[in-house]
Each structure stands twice: as C-alpha cells, then as structure tokens.
Amino acid sequence: MKNDGKDMLDLKSMVALLLSKLWIIILAAVLGGTAAFCVSKFLMPLKYASHISMYIQSYTTFNENPDQNFNNINNSKQLINTYMEVMKDDAVMNAVAEELRGSFENDVLEQNFSVVNGRITPASLRSCISISSVTDTSALKLSAVTKNPEVSAAICNDIAKVAPDYLHDAVGVGQINTIGTAEVYNSPVAPNVKKNTMLGLMAAAMLAACIIVVIDFFDNTVKDAGRLGESYKKAIIGEIQQFDESKKRKKDVDDNHVKLTDKNVPFAVVESYKSIRTNITFALSTSEKKIFTVSSANPSEGKSTTSANIAIALAQGGNKVLLIDGDLRKSCQHKIFGIKNKKGLSTAISKMAALDECISKDVMEDLDIMTAGPIPPNPSELLASSNMENILDQLSERYSVIIIDTPPVNVVTDAMELANKVSGIIMVARYAKTTTDDIDNAMKKIEFAKMNMLGFILNDIKTGRSGKYYSKYRYDKGYGYGVKYEEDSDEDKTETPEKSEKKTEEKNQSKKKKGGK
Missing domain, CATH: 1.20.5 (Single alpha-helices involved in coiled-coils or other helix-helix interfaces)
Structure with a gap:
C-alpha cells in the first residue's frame, strides 16, 4: 500500500516547479x-518635507582650554537623548499647535492633522515629525513631512522657537541653538x-x-511515476506523454481517442508503447494465461485509448492479439477502430450469437477485436459467469495475448469479477488528474478481490521546457530517430508496385555502372 506522509519539496523540485x-x-x-x-501616481497624496539642524551645548561659552571644550562636547552628547524626548512631549506639541493655528487657516490644518474641537491633537502633529541625532556630533536634525510644503517648514521653525524654553525648564542644563531657518521645498518627497x-x-x-x-x-494528484511506483510497491509499466491531438480536447481523454497508427503521433509516444509492450511481455512471462485487464480508478483517465494502443503495439510485435471491450456499460472500442457493435461480448456470454460471429477479424494485422455488444441489464453477473470463463479458455488457445478493457475500478466492480480469470490488471493513471486517494481506494478493492496487480501506466504526461519529463522525451530530435521513423513509415504507407519496380531498376542500373567501371 501507499507510504504514509508526503515528501517535502526538495530544492531541485521547487526550482523546476517555479520555472514551469x-x-x-x-x-x-x-x-x-x-x-x-x-x-x-494617482491615488496617494503628495507629501513635502522640510528640516532644520539644532546644536546642543552643555555650557554657554567655549574657552581656550581644549580639554574643557572636549568635555563640553561630551556633555552635550549625553543631553541629546533627553532633549529628543522632551521635544516630543505633549506640552511642546501643544505650543507648536498654537503657533500653527496663528499662521494657517483651519482648512489647511485639517488637511494635514487631526483637529478635535478646533485644536490639533499632539499625536497627529508628532506623527509628522522625526528627530535624529547626527553621528559623533552634538547636533540634532529635525524633519517634518506633511501634505503642504509651507506647513512642513512652519513646524520645524515653530519647534525651534518654542523648544529652548521647555528644554531649559525641564533639564536646566545646557542650551540649544539653531543656524538659519527651515526652508520651503516644493519638490515632493513622497510617494x-x-x-x-x-x-x-x-x-x-x-x-x-x-x-x-x-x-x-x-496537490495530491499523481505527477511522478517514480514516486507512484515507490508508494505502492508496484512496477511502472510505462509513461505516455500527452498526444499533440489530445491538447486540443475540451472535455476528457475518452472524447478524443488517438490510435498509435494515426498520423502525426509523436515519436516519443510510439517508443513509449514499444517499451510498454516489452514490460508487459516480461510481466506475463511467468503466467500460464496471457490474459490481462486494463482499467483505471475513475472515468476519463485514458484507459480505453491505452488498451487499444497496447493491443496495436503487441500486434506490431508479432503477437496474435485479441482486444475485448469488457466495458459493457460504456463501450468505446468500436468507436476507436470504426467497427460495428451489433454483436460482441454481451451476446457471446449470453449465447445469443456464435463466438466467431462476435469477433471482428483482422481489424489490423494480427489484431482482432471483440466489441462490447448491446448493453445488458446485468454486466457484473455476465463477467462473473462461467460462460465468460469458458469463452476466455477457448480464446486463449487461439491468441497469444488477450487484453480486456474494463470499467473504472472505483465506479463498478466489473473488473474485480475477472480476478480469477486473468493473469492480472494494469492500472492507468492520468497525470495531474488522478489523485492518490483515488488510487488508494482502487488498490484496496484490487487487494480485496485478490487480483494480481501488474503495475501502473502514467498517461497524458504534460511536457514543457522546465517540466520534469521534458528532457526524457526529447531524445527523438537529439539523435534523429524521430525523423528516420517518420520517413520510413511514410515510405511504407505510400509504397506502390510501380515505385517498387522503379527502385529495383535503379538498383540494377547502379550495379551495371559499377561493374563497367
């Protein structure tokens, strides 16, 4: 079963995720x-700043003694922090507010401060100013920022005007001096x-x-085949990248079936099915019955298309293959291959028609297909019947491999009814859609039915420049195999007797020329 917990994203995976x-x-x-x-630019109000420098002296005069002057500067530095706190006191702020009321109209003040009962609140005025000490000096820098450049300058000048009296009364030591006055700057500093x-x-x-x-x-959807196999301790039969055609679909995989023999099928997809063919051959090598089912946890995960293409790949490998559409509720193999569905598995099991009449022979070279037939009222009972077992026994003598396309495991129990009649089941999971919870539920049902789990096929893998599977499926261009495959297949499809005779004549002429020389 699945390993508990989810691995933390490592740095490499996180970078790949962000790049994708x-x-x-x-x-x-x-x-x-x-x-x-x-x-x-358009919503935040413009703000203007002004500033003034203030200098602290612990004594009123300097003398010619350098040591005494040095001590005066040190004492001034010690007073700076005290002065800064005093200058922000409510008493100083109220005095500055009175000065501002005498200089500006109420409308201007209300645009810049919080005014209560005609008085500027100390907190709103304090929020507009900042006082800082200049490093290694006894100087203070007072700055004010408001929506009005004149108000900013007035705040600085008013504080410089009223502060000395409050500082003298509060501290009683030293004095504060200013050089010049704060100027009005019409260039906004914010935003x-x-x-x-x-x-x-x-x-x-x-x-x-x-x-x-x-x-x-x-996100608990399946996106890593390796982690999927490790979590459930099962083999990964194959990985199939997203078909070019399937990228155009709007609903789901089953609405747009693409066969392996269709035109413009990517070379990487063809090679993936060849690899799946090899892995299935090994998986069935120790089984007496070369019969297996293909299913998925939920609908629309590509199990019917995958079943059809596995059958094609096995037939191309020289095996005599029979594909049975065991989805008696929602059959689609007849749609994929463009054949009739009047007779099929349901009529064969119910003995409404002879077995051979229910099989479409030579749909492709070495590939026969038994469609689902008319929808019966009791699909599960038919698949679990002894007639179904007898049919599989008869067919196993005629075909080297039999594939049964069965309904989704989490929807109905049809696939489980074949547990003792087949060698095993292959589960198809769709990239970024099938969740680990879906697979958990399916695996519980498979284990309860004691059905042999052959492995997983991860379907519809999306590729991209930064995606995990990008480098894996780009080898066709790097080594030129894809181009060669397409050229060979096109020649095989368009080969005619006239072209064959022409090629033979050209080869004979070439031999004669070489012999003459």
Whole structure:
C-alpha cells in the first residue's frame, strides 16, 4: 500500500516547479507593479518635507582650554537623548499647535492633522515629525513631512522657537541653538513612484511563487511515476506523454481517442508503447494465461485509448492479439477502430450469437477485436459467469495475448469479477488528474478481490521546457530517430508496385555502372 506522509519539496523540485510556472510569476509581477504604480501616481497624496539642524551645548561659552571644550562636547552628547524626548512631549506639541493655528487657516490644518474641537491633537502633529541625532556630533536634525510644503517648514521653525524654553525648564542644563531657518521645498518627497513600483512588482512575484508552492504541496494528484511506483510497491509499466491531438480536447481523454497508427503521433509516444509492450511481455512471462485487464480508478483517465494502443503495439510485435471491450456499460472500442457493435461480448456470454460471429477479424494485422455488444441489464453477473470463463479458455488457445478493457475500478466492480480469470490488471493513471486517494481506494478493492496487480501506466504526461519529463522525451530530435521513423513509415504507407519496380531498376542500373567501371 501507499507510504504514509508526503515528501517535502526538495530544492531541485521547487526550482523546476517555479520555472514551469514562470509565466504566472511574471504576469503576477507585472500586475503587481502596475497596481503599485497606479496607486502611487494617482491615488496617494503628495507629501513635502522640510528640516532644520539644532546644536546642543552643555555650557554657554567655549574657552581656550581644549580639554574643557572636549568635555563640553561630551556633555552635550549625553543631553541629546533627553532633549529628543522632551521635544516630543505633549506640552511642546501643544505650543507648536498654537503657533500653527496663528499662521494657517483651519482648512489647511485639517488637511494635514487631526483637529478635535478646533485644536490639533499632539499625536497627529508628532506623527509628522522625526528627530535624529547626527553621528559623533552634538547636533540634532529635525524633519517634518506633511501634505503642504509651507506647513512642513512652519513646524520645524515653530519647534525651534518654542523648544529652548521647555528644554531649559525641564533639564536646566545646557542650551540649544539653531543656524538659519527651515526652508520651503516644493519638490515632493513622497510617494516614491519608482520605489513603490519595484516593491509592488517584487511582492506580487514572491506572493505568486509562495501560492504556487503551497498549492503544489497540498496537490495530491499523481505527477511522478517514480514516486507512484515507490508508494505502492508496484512496477511502472510505462509513461505516455500527452498526444499533440489530445491538447486540443475540451472535455476528457475518452472524447478524443488517438490510435498509435494515426498520423502525426509523436515519436516519443510510439517508443513509449514499444517499451510498454516489452514490460508487459516480461510481466506475463511467468503466467500460464496471457490474459490481462486494463482499467483505471475513475472515468476519463485514458484507459480505453491505452488498451487499444497496447493491443496495436503487441500486434506490431508479432503477437496474435485479441482486444475485448469488457466495458459493457460504456463501450468505446468500436468507436476507436470504426467497427460495428451489433454483436460482441454481451451476446457471446449470453449465447445469443456464435463466438466467431462476435469477433471482428483482422481489424489490423494480427489484431482482432471483440466489441462490447448491446448493453445488458446485468454486466457484473455476465463477467462473473462461467460462460465468460469458458469463452476466455477457448480464446486463449487461439491468441497469444488477450487484453480486456474494463470499467473504472472505483465506479463498478466489473473488473474485480475477472480476478480469477486473468493473469492480472494494469492500472492507468492520468497525470495531474488522478489523485492518490483515488488510487488508494482502487488498490484496496484490487487487494480485496485478490487480483494480481501488474503495475501502473502514467498517461497524458504534460511536457514543457522546465517540466520534469521534458528532457526524457526529447531524445527523438537529439539523435534523429524521430525523423528516420517518420520517413520510413511514410515510405511504407505510400509504397506502390510501380515505385517498387522503379527502385529495383535503379538498383540494377547502379550495379551495371559499377561493374563497367
């Protein structure tokens, strides 16, 4: 059964994941940067700053003694922190507020501060100022930022005006001096559009990356064949990449069946089915019955298409193959191969028609097909009947391999009814759709029925530049096998007697020329 717990994403897997979703991260970054730019440019109010420098002295005068002057500077530094706290006190703020009320109209003040009962609150005024000490000096730098450049300058000048009296009363030591006055600067200091845009861009990109990682961590769909095999201690019969045609479908795999012999089937898919053919041959090598079923946990996971292509691949390998459509409820093998479904498995089991009449012979070279036939009222009972077992015994003498396409395991019990009549079952899982919970439920039913589990086939694997399976399925171009395969197959399909005679004549002429020389 499945191993408990989910492995943490390692660094390599996380990088591969983020690269595969790079377009989402880039899109999120662009949207985040655009939003930050628009908010900064059009919604955030402009703010203006002004400043003034203040110098602390512990004594009123300096003298010619250098040591005494040095001590004065040290004492001034020690007073700085005390002065900074005093200057932010409510008493100082209220005094500055009164000065501002005498200089500006109420409308201007209300745009910049919180005004209650006609008075500027100390907290709103304090939030507009910042006081910092200049490193290794006894100087203070007072800055004010508001929506009005004149108000910012007035705050600095008013604090410089009222602060000395409060500092003298509170501390009683030293004095504070200013040089010049705060000026009005009409260039806004905020918002910083460039900085905000970059922050918005980076924040959106990081948020998108985090969301992608979190979603992937809690995603329990099957995306790794190796982990699937290790979790359930079962073999991986094969991995099939997404067909080019299947990318165009809108609903599910069963709505767009693609046979191995159709045109433009990727070379990697052809090679995958050849590998599956080899693995199935080994899996059945120790079994007396060369009969196996193909199923899936849920509908629309590609088990019918996979069954058909496995049958084609085995027939191309020189085996006499019979494909039985055992899905008596929702048959589709007759649609895949374009044959009639008036007689089939249901009529054969119920003895409404002779066995040979229910088999479509030579649908392809070395491949016969028994369709499902008319839908019966009791599919499970028919598959579990002794007539079904007798039919399989008779057919096993005529065919080297028999494949039965059965309904999904988690939907009905039809596949389980064949447990003692076949050598085993192959489960098809669809990439990024089949969940581990689905497979858990299917495996419990398979084990309960004591059915031999041959292995998994991971179907419909999506490939991409940063995807896990990209490098695995690109060897056709790297070594030129894909081109050669397509050319050979095209020649075989278009070969005519006239072309064959022409080729023979060209070869004979070439031999004569070589002999003449």
